[in-house]
Amino acid sequence: MSEEEGQLEARLEEQEEFEPSEEFVSQANVTDEGIYEEFEEDWPGCWEGAADLLDWYEGYDEVLDDSNPPFYKWFTDGKLNVSDNCLDRHLEERGDEVAIEWVGEPTDEENRTFTYEELHREVNEFAAALRDLGVEEDDVVTMYMPMVPELPVAMLACARIGAPHSVVFAGFSAEALATRMNAADSEFLVTCDGYYRRGDALDHLEKANEGLDGVDHDVEATVVVDRLGDDGHGHDLRDGQHDYAELVADHEGAEVEPVHRDAEDMLFLMYTSGTTGKPKGVKHTTAGYLAWAAWTSQAVLDIKPDDTYWCSADIGWITGHSYIVYGPLALGTTSVMYEGTPDYPERDRLWEIVEEYEVDQLYTAPTAIRAFMKWGKQFPEEHDLSSLRLLGTVGEPINPRAWKWYYQHIGNEECPVVDTWWQTETGGMMVTTLPGIKKMKPGSAGPPLPGLDVRIVDTKGEEVEPGRAGYLTVNKPWPGMLRTLYQNDERFVNEYWAEYSDTDSDDPEDWVYFPEDGAKIDEDGYITVLGRVDDVINVSGHRLGTMEIESAIVGVEGVAEAAVVGGDHEMKGEAVYAYVILEDGYEGDDDMRERIVGGVEDSIGPIARPEAVVFTPELPKTRSGKIMRRLLEQIANDEELGDTTTLRNPEIVEDIQTKVERED
Numbered sequence: 209m210s211e212e213e214g215q216l217e218a219r220l221e222e223q224e225e226f227e228p229s230e231e232f233v234s235q236a237n238v239t240d241e242g243i244y245e246e247f248e249e250d251w252p253g254c255w256e257g258a259a260d261l262l263d264w265y266e267g268y269d270e271v272l273d274d275s276n277p278p279f280y281k282w283f284t285d286g287k288l289n290v291s292d293n294c295l296d297r298h299l300e301e302r303g304d305e306v307a308i309e310w311v312g313e314p315t316d317e318e319n320r321t322f323t324y325e326e327l328h329r330e331v332n333e334f335a336a337a338l339r340d341l342g343v344e345e346d347d348v349v350t351m352y353m354p355m356v357p358e359l360p361v362a363m364l365a366c367a368r369i370g371a372p373h374s375v376v377f378a379g380f381s382a383e384a385l386a387t388r389m390n391a392a393d394s395e396f397l398v399t400c401d402g403y404y405r406r407g408d409a410l411d412h413l414e415k416a417n418e419g420l421d422g423v424d425h426d427v428e429a430t431v432v433v434d435r436l437g438d439d440g441h442g443h444d445l446r447d448g449q450h451d452y453a454e455l456v457a458d459h460e461g462a463e464v465e466p467v468h469r470d471a472e473d474m475l476f477l478m479y480t481s482g483t484t485g486k487p488k489g490v491k492h493t494t495a496g497y498l499a500w501a502a503w504t505s506q507a508v509l510d511i512k513p514d515d516t517y518w519c520s521a522d523i524g525w526i527t528g529h530s531y532i533v534y535g536p537l538a539l540g541t542t543s544v545m546y547e548g549t550p551d552y553p554e555r556d557r558l559w560e561i562v563e564e565y566e567v568d569q570l571y572t573a574p575t576a577i578r579a580f581m582k583w584g585k586q587f588p589e590e591h592d593l594s595s596l597r598l599l600g601t602v603g604e605p606i607n608p609r610a611w612k613w614y615y616q617h618i619g620n621e622e623c624p625v626v627d628t629w630w631q632t633e634t635g636g637m638m639v640t641t642l643p644g645i646k647k648m649k650p651g652s653a654g655p656p657l658p659g660l661d662v663r664i665v666d667t668k669g670e671e672v673e674p675g676r677a678g679y680l681t682v683n684k685p686w687p688g689m690l691r692t693l694y695q696n697d698e699r700f701v702n703e704y705w706a707e708y709s710d711t712d713s714d715d716p717e718d719w720v721y722f723p724e725d726g727a728k729i730d731e732d733g734y735i736t737v738l739g740r741v742d743d744v745i746n747v748s749g750h751r752l753g754t755m756e757i758e759s760a761i762v763g764v765e766g767v768a769e770a771a772v773v774g775g776d777h778e779m780k781g782e783a784v785y786a787y788v789i790l791e792d793g794y795e796g797d798d799d800m801r802e803r804i805v806g807g808v809e810d811s812i813g814p815i816a817r818p819e820a821v822v823f824t825p826e827l828p829k830t831r832s833g834k835i836m837r838r839l840l841e842q843i844a845n846d847e848e849l850g851d852t853t854t855l856r857n858p859e860i861v862e863d864i865q866t867k868v869e870r871e872d
């Protein structure tokens with residue numbers, strides 16, 4: 209590192225607040241600070257503006273019907289169609305503009321570009337095909353697909369004919385597919401022969417077929433996309449299985465009138481990843497969800513029709529639903545879709561794509577950012593990233609060091625970073641800065657979006673003092689909220705409302721949504737999400753958030769990533785176990801161990817001192833990149849390990865186990 213660079217790093221390390229650049233502010237979609245007050249005063253009327261981003265066949269009566277909490281209804285009796293809003297209405301002005309820019313993993317393969325007109329055509333043809341296969345309005349169509357363009361086509365085709373979709377992440381097991389098809393009584397499946405991952409042509413259809421064998425009712429039809437061509441695994445299609453391309457060709461030129469859906473009709477089901485137990489069928493509806501996805505895309509991601517926008521999540525997660533497909537396409541922008549991993553063929557693949565397509569906004573996850581940081585800045589430095597205007601992150605808390613690295617090495621200190629807190633259940637972003645208005649504080653997501661009543665409370669529901677850890681609650685409904693858990697209203701109330709609501713009351717004021725995350729708030733109203741409520745360690749009666757300890761560890765030079773869990777301890781109740789990944793070029797020796805322990809003592813106090821520091825090349829992660837703390841806890845306690853099938857890297861578990869045994 210040169211002296212100049214060293215000074216820059218040192219300055220950034222100290223700096224706790226960052227202002228958006230004037231250049232960004234001067235072009236931002238939302239720049240009037242008054243929006244917060246305005247929305248508060250005109251609530252729930254403030255959401256009319258979000259509804260105005262959509263085209264309606266029939267206008268709605270009421271913005272909000274809160275007569276039966278927590279079963280809220282938004283934009284009552286309005287009629288609209290999501291596929292019309294994402295496609296048809298753009299045709300006249302933007303038909304030739306690119307809607308989806310698809311990049312496959314193999315570098316020698318041509319990318320596939322769909323203009324709005326081309327996407328519209330294929331969605332119509334596939335919608336007609338689905339109808340011919342017997343799909344009727346309100347039938348749930350399951351999609352078990354990797355990142356191929358036929359996935360958004362299928363989603364929009366379903367939306368067109370009013371058939372809700374349920375997308376199951378392609379990395380999930382056959383069993384996960386069967387469970388979800390059974391839970392939703394889904395009789396239709398759209399899947400794929402395979403896809404490329406780090407150069408290998410993976411067989412996906414075998415898994416899909418195995419899943420189908422576990423479905424406990426008749427499956428009427430399965431559609432199979434041929435992604436791999438000659439690299440395919442030679443499966444013959446079974447009875448009732450159809451080739452996607454043939455179906456589309458058979459319906460060439462077909463036009464399907466978009467069904468007029470009621471505002472509250474179901475758009476899709478999404479089973480949450482299940483990092484914490486049995487999957488929940490989160491139900492999202494048509495108008496509220498789309499308005500929320502579109503409004504937040506515009507206000508937070510600053511999307512404009514002429515942008516090339518890229519969210520590197522997988523469409524198998526809610527992030528991909530709201531911020532690859534629905535939000536961006538509702539706004540008529542260009543949405544980039546990438547099939548592969550960031551390190552294939554080299555660790556600069558993302559930066560190569562940003563450069564080639566002149567990406568304006570990049571929305572990714574802290575786990576990816578920490579990997580970039582570990583790999584080193586030389587990879588982004590090889591590329592011209594000057595097209596970038598805004599950066600975003602989602603999925604888990606981001607530690608200040610990773611935030612600053614992203615800000616400096618990807619954004620060149622010119623792009624605001626939006627750290628967006630939200631969940632599958634919220635439909636879209638909830639807590640984050642508005643990039644054209646608010647200063648940023650690394651490590652803190654920011655204030656709640658305008659019109660949202662988010663509070664940090666104690667176990668009794670009383671607001672806690674700034675700086676104190678508490679529980680995050682949402683005290684007023686919002687348009688993008690889940691409406692229920694599919695066919696299970698009771699679990700919906702119990703999971704999300706019972707904790708802080710008077711469940712006998714009809715007064716919406718008595719109903720409080722509890723997302724099960726811990727958080728703290730500062731004097732400016734900025735919220736730092738500390739992670740799931742169950743991620744708390746109780747050391748000698750002190751409740752310590754794992755996130756705070758992890759932050760302290762990741763603040764130590766040379767540490768790339770850390771996960772902290774509680775291990776049983778005779779004296780203390782629980783003791784802090786830290787699993788640590790080092791940056792390339794650092795050794796996991798005693799000196800490093802001491803610096804880590806010292807770092808925790810300095811920033812939190814001796815009470816949080818890790819009992820064990822275990823160096824590992826990887827952490828067990830779910831396919832969505834979330835650390836499986838439950839497993840690390842079981843390892844620390846030498847317990848039998850639970851299900852590891854949803855892990856991206858199951859092989860690492862044994863490796864860590866051996867290391868922990870050696871520590872003991």
Ligand code: ATP
Nearest residue numbers: 480481482483484603604605628629630631632737
């Ligand atoms: P499951 O609910 O099935 O266990 P999940 O919670 O991992 O799965 P998601 O809905 O994708 O499924 O994740 C939402 C959670 O991710 C939030 O509740 C929060 O814990 C975490 N999260 C998301 N974004 C942020 C963020 N910007 N900062 C901190 N935490 C975040």
Ligand code: MG
Nearest residue numbers: 480631632723
């Ligand atoms: Mg969750």
